[in-house]
Amino acid sequence: MTMPLMKTMKTGARKLKSKKIPMRRCVGCMESKPKSSLIRIACYEGEVSVDPAGKAKGRGVYLCPDRACMEKAKKKRALQRNFDADISDEKLEALFAEIEKYEKKDR
Numbered sequence: 001m002t003m004p005l006m007k008t009m010k011t012g013a014r015k016l017k018s019k020k021i022p023m024r025r026c027v028g029c030m031e032s033k034p035k036s037s038l039i040r041i042a043c044y045e046g047e048v049s050v051d052p053a054g055k056a057k058g059r060g061v062y063l064c065p066d067r068a069c070m071e072k073a074k075k076k077r078a079l080q081r082n083f084d085a086d087i088s089d090e091k092l093e094a095l096f097a098e099i100e101k102y103e104k105k106d107r
């Protein structure tokens, strides 16, 4: 019992000490939030995809996994502008539907 407990305490302390949380701006609400609470959308060679791990190649934008932010981003054509790409409403909806899966996961 003591061993695992000590382990968690150790890692917890290290987390507290180490660097600031990386912040990213959501293209929907334009608020800066911890990167881990946002979903990255990547655009590489004209192909736009949801990139939950944040490691895909290409340009990326960040969006809250929140329908309100998605709607804002859609209205502003934020993705199209950031990626300088033509993204159809259908494609956007498909991306948003994928992002919503993460919303439900209670990240």
Ligand SMILES: [Zn+2]
Pocket: 026, 027, 028, 029, 030, 031, 063, 064, 066, 069
């Ligand atoms: Zn947002």
